[in-house]
Amino acid sequence: MGETQYPPLVNLDDAELRAERVLPRPTFEFIAAGAGDELTRNRNRDAFRRRCLLPQVLRDVSQVDLAATVLGEEISLPVLVAPMGLQRIVDPEGECEMARGVAAAETIMCVSTVSTRSAAEIAATGVRRWYQLYLLADRAVTADLVAQAREHGYRALVVTVDGPVLARRDRAIRAGFSFGPEIRIPSCGPALGRPEGLDPVEVAGMLDRSATWETVEWLAESGLPVVVKGVLTAADAARACEHGAAAVIVSNHGGRQLDGVPATLDVLAAVVEAVDGRAEVLLDGGIRRGTDVLIALALGAQAVLIGRPAYWGLAVGGAAGVTEVIELLRAEVRQALTLVGCRGWGELTAEHVADAPA
Numbered sequence: 436m437g438e439t440q441y442p443p444l445v446n447l448d449d450a451e452l453r454a455e456r457v458l459p460r461p462t463f464e465f466i467a468a469g470a471g472d473e474l475t476r477n478r479n480r481d482a483f484r485r486r487c488l489l490p491q492v493l494r495d496v497s498q499v500d501l502a503a504t505v506l507g508e509e510i511s512l513p514v515l516v517a518p519m520g521l522q523r524i525v526d527p528e529g530e531c532e533m534a535r536g537v538a539a540a541e542t543i544m545c546v547s548t549v550s551t552r553s554a555a556e557i558a559a560t561g562v563r564r565w566y567q568l569y570l571l572a573d574r575a576v577t578a579d580l581v582a583q584a585r586e587h588g589y590r591a592l593v594v595t596v597d598g599p600v601l602a603r604r605d606r607a608i609r610a611g612f613s614f615g616p617e618i619r620i621p622s623c624g625p626a627l628g629r630p631e632g633l634d635p636v637e638v639a640g641m642l643d644r645s646a647t648w649e650t651v652e653w654l655a656e657s658g659l660p661v662v663v664k665g666v667l668t669a670a671d672a673a674r675a676c677e678h679g680a681a682a683v684i685v686s687n688h689g690g691r692q693l694d695g696v697p698a699t700l701d702v703l704a705a706v707v708e709a710v711d712g713r714a715e716v717l718l719d720g721g722i723r724r725g726t727d728v729l730i731a732l733a734l735g736a737q738a739v740l741i742g743r744p745a746y747w748g749l750a751v752g753g754a755a756g757v758t759e760v761i762e763l764l765r766a767e768v769r770q771a772l773t774l775v776g777c778r779g780w781g782e783l784t785a786e787h788v789a790d791a792p793a
């Protein structure tokens with residue numbers, strides 16, 4: 436981990452507070468924003484506050500192991516970094532800097548289609564990586580993205596299905612956020628003969644609104660495991676399994692897409708039941724504390740992803756900031772698992788969680 440150039444953060448929310456101080460207002464608002472009235476964005480956090488943990492005491496927790504497995508790969512902590520585009524808006528090295536920070540924390544980075552660095556450049560950092568795919572109307576471009584992911588050692592395709600169109604995020608619009616000319620999306624360039632990459636607004640206009648579950652089947656034929664990101668109902672989770680998904684991510688895009696949908700934690704149990712062991716279930720949205728990770732795993736998630744906290748870490752401290760955020764979370768997870776009386780994830784069950792009294 437590189438040298439930290441600022442006083443240490445105490446928790447993940449500190450990273451947001453610091454980012455708010457150092458980033459231009461429009462950039463901060465673009466990242467922080469949810470869609471519409473931000474009902475869903477706020478629900479994600481509230482859902483964790485509505486649960487409580489039930490420790491089992493005197494369990495010999497002298498050895499606690501946080502290692503977990505996702506899609507057959509062992510990671511040191513069941514926390515991945517969610518796909519998030521456009522990272523050059525906070526760091527000149529963009530996704531490559533994020534990748535170095537994630538690699539130092541020994542977990543997996545999901546690399547967004549709308550990254551500002553190429554799939555090859557990010558791969559060259561050596562980070563363990565999954566490729567997030569936005570389905571684009573031009574099948575040839577989508578197929579080329581899949582080919583890039585395969586060629587550059589991405590171990591899974593994370594297909595984001597909650598964005599046939601991009602939602603309006605009022606806060607970002609009000610703050611006047613826009614992309615500077617230096618923000619380009621290289622990954623979509625090669626298939627269109629445009630090595631300079633595309634403007635992000637142009638890529639948003641290329642989203643495939645006609646995609647169906649058959650598209651997921653087509654992607655599953657690529658040979659890479661398909662992770663369907665953006666599932667919120669039991670019925671869709673079952674469909675994902677029927678159409679070849681190896682995993683689903685219960686996600687509402689951090690409240691950035693359809694406002695008014697439930698908190699991810701509130702639909703997790705129904706999704707886990709519908710999947711019934713046919714695929715792995717991951718969750719993102721509002722994970723800010725080690726205890727949040729425990730609650731999600733106790734209710735059946737295999738692992739969780741963090742979004743904004745990693746972005747804030749990148750904004751305030753580059754790769755070292757990203758690592759610091761993940762290490763803070765790791766320390767909290769270790770403490771919480773120990774205090775709840777478990778030596779590892781196999782001992783954590785739904786019995787460790789209850790609804791908090793009103």
Ligand SMILES: Cc1cc2nc3c(=O)[nH]c(=O)nc-3n(C[C@H](O)[C@H](O)[C@H](O)COP(=O)(O)O)c2cc1C
Pocket residue numbers: 465466467479517518519520547548549567595664686687688689690691719720721722740741742743744746
């Ligand atoms: C600035 C920003 C950019 C994002 N870009 C993408 C993206 O390119 N693809 C995607 O599937 N999800 C994207 N997301 C959603 C995240 O993957 C994730 O679902 C969400 O941030 C999790 O919620 P959290 O921020 O509360 O942890 C983005 C989120 C943020 C905040």
